[in-house]
Amino acid sequence: MRLVSKRRVRFIVFILLAASTVFIVSRCIVHFQYNEEIKYYKKYFQQKKDGLQKIYNPLEIKEIPRQTIDDLYAKRLDKERKGNEVIEWSKLAYVNYVTDADYLCNTLIIFNDLKQRFGTKAKLVLLLSRDILDSSISTELGHINSLLAKIRAIDEDQVVIKLIDNIVKPDDTTSWNESLTKLLVFNQTEFDRVIYLDNDAALRSSLDELFFLPQYIKFAAPLTYWFLSEHDLEKSYHETKYREKQPINLKSYTKVLTTRINKGQMIYNHLPSLPHALYLNSNNIAQDIISSTFSLFSLFDFQSGRKASKLKFASNLMVINPSKEAFDEIAHVTLPKILNKKEKYDMDLINEEMYNLKRIIYNQFMFFRKVRKLFEPEVLVLPFGRYGLLTGSLRNPQHYPMIFNDVLGYKTLDENGGDVSRDLNDTVAYSKYIHFSDYPILKPWLYHSTKDFKCIVEGKAEDHDAELQACDIWNSIYASYIQSREICSV
Structure with a gap:
């Protein structure tokens, strides 16, 4: 019996070793193959991109500069003026x-502002929880109905209010x-396209230009830049300049993009790329794709990553x-x-399940390999x-290098x-949507006036002037909101 048992153990060990060997060899072969494919396509898109139409680079996630967004919008408006295309x-x-x-009140x-100040022609849609109307006491309900009446009065044809059930x-x-x-x-x-806005923010200009991003784009949003460090920024510049051998001067991209937009040419492959070092586990994109393909924990890798992004x-x-x-x-x-996971909310779902940056690269490449021209x-x-x-x-100098250069991996030189x-004034002048987020300061509608939370520079710090400028700008944004909310008064 012992002899039989030992033979079984040896047989099982042999099978496990053989399976491990096959797995490792297979992984090495596929790794080599993917590496060669990725090298080929990186070179292909670098050399051929000027002449490509409807063949998109799957190895990058692209960033779009504000100048390019404005150029696309101007081109679309020009087509309408000439009668070539009517905007619906x-x-x-x-x-x-x-x-x-x-x-x-913030929605109002x-x-x-979108209608009266900025003149948008797009629909204005409010998804309103029916619980607000069902559970409010009579005094509150009177104020709520007054606000809803004011929202409808902005334009009865343009405003749409839908009652919804909360999730x-x-x-x-x-909260x-x-x-x-x-x-x-x-x-x-x-x-066909919507611009979703959280309403706890200062809207400083029209966002109509965002409706006219390339139509194949199904989702676009800014990134959570506030989680990055100075070291992360330096890595992103290093990758762009040395590893990818691309210029970090954003002007070199926007100049080319403007020309291509004016000529009606494809722009996607010419957009600056989000540096891999900011969201992948390694500097080798093939290694990440291989890990996603073979790892027994690939689902975990996708959702949180061996190195959390x-x-x-x-x-x-x-x-x-x-x-x-x-x-x-x-x-x-x-x-x-x-739904039943603790501390998981809308942003977690969007980033873990829908638009995970690592998963995007993996899915793009795998789909491109099968149907190149359909991707x-x-x-x-x-x-x-x-x-x-x-x-x-605005009050955090560590964020200034990022918000002055908001296309990651690139600078305006x-x-x-x-x-x-x-300086900060320049950045705020270009900002169209500024989100109220100043923990532990509460949202501004919870205060009676700016005196309750006003930014004040104290002492004689070396950077006193810079702090004073930051406080002045910060105060002006909140003061503007406090003034705007007067529209909500009964």
């Missing part, structure tokens, strides 16, 4: 959702327990092409995965200085290759 504004919409009556401010996390008592309701924006399928999509401003298929996937597959990219990174700035960054001189 009824198929475009700004979308807001409200599950807490305290946020309703933003919708009123609530069970047994969650945090974010209804944030998954935001996902209903993906279900606004009567529109600091960089994610922010969810306070998103450009979305709604579709029934996408929302069905959210409702029946994605949402159930996260189209679906995501784009928006410049966060213009579309995703936090008020907290002068003719001599030096940094273009910029």
Whole structure:
């Protein structure tokens, strides 16, 4: 019996060793093959991109500079003026959702600004929780109805108010327990494209240009830049300049992109690329793809990563092409995965299940290998200085190098290759959407006036002047909001 048992053990060990050997050899072969393919396609897109049409680089996630966004918009408006293409504004919409009556005034401010100050022709859609109307006491309900009447009065044809059921996390008592309701924006399928906005923000200009990103892009948003460090930035510049041997001067890209837009040529392959070092586990993209393919823990790798990625999509401003298929996937597959997970909310779902940066690269490459000419990219990174700035960054000098250069891995340089001189005023002047986020300071509508939370410079610090400038700008943004909310008075 012992002899038989020993033979079985040896046989099992032999099988395991053989299986391990096959696995390792297979991985080496596929790794070599992927490496060679990736080398070929990297060289292919570098050398051929000027002449390519409808063949997209799957090995990169692209960032789009604000100049390029404006150029696309100007080109589209020019086509309409010439009568070549009519813009169907009824198929475009700004979308807001409200599950807490305290946020309703903010929707009124933003919708009123979009229509009256900035002149948008797009629909203004409010997804309003029916719980607000059902559970409010009579005195509150009177004020709520007054706000809704003012929102409708902005333009009865342009404003759409939809009653919705909240998506609530069970047994969650945090202030974010209804944030998954935001996902209903993906279900606004009567529109070709929507711009979703959190309404706890200062909207400083029209965002209409975002409707005219390339139509194949189904999702675009700024990134969570505030999680990055100075070291991360230096790595991104090093990768762009030395490993990829690409210029880091953003002007060298925008100049080419402007020319191509004017000529009606494809721009995707000429956009600056998000540096791999900011979101992949290694500097070798093939290694990440191999790990995703073979690892027994590949699902874990996708969701959190062996090396957790600091960089994610922010969810306070998103450009979305709604579709029934996408929302069905959210409702029946994605949402159930996260609904009962603790401390997982809308941004977690979007980044872990829908638009995980690592998974995007993997899916793009694998699909491209099968059907090269049918592949189209679906995501784009928006410049966060213009579309995703936090008020907290205005008083944080460590964030300045990022918000001055909001296309990661690139800088705006002068003719001599030096940094273009910029200050905080320049950045704020370009910012169109500034999110109120200054923990532990509360949201501004919870204060009676700016005196309750005003930024004051104390002492005689060496950087006193810079702090004074930052405080002045910060105060002006909040003061503007306090003034704007007067529209909500009964």
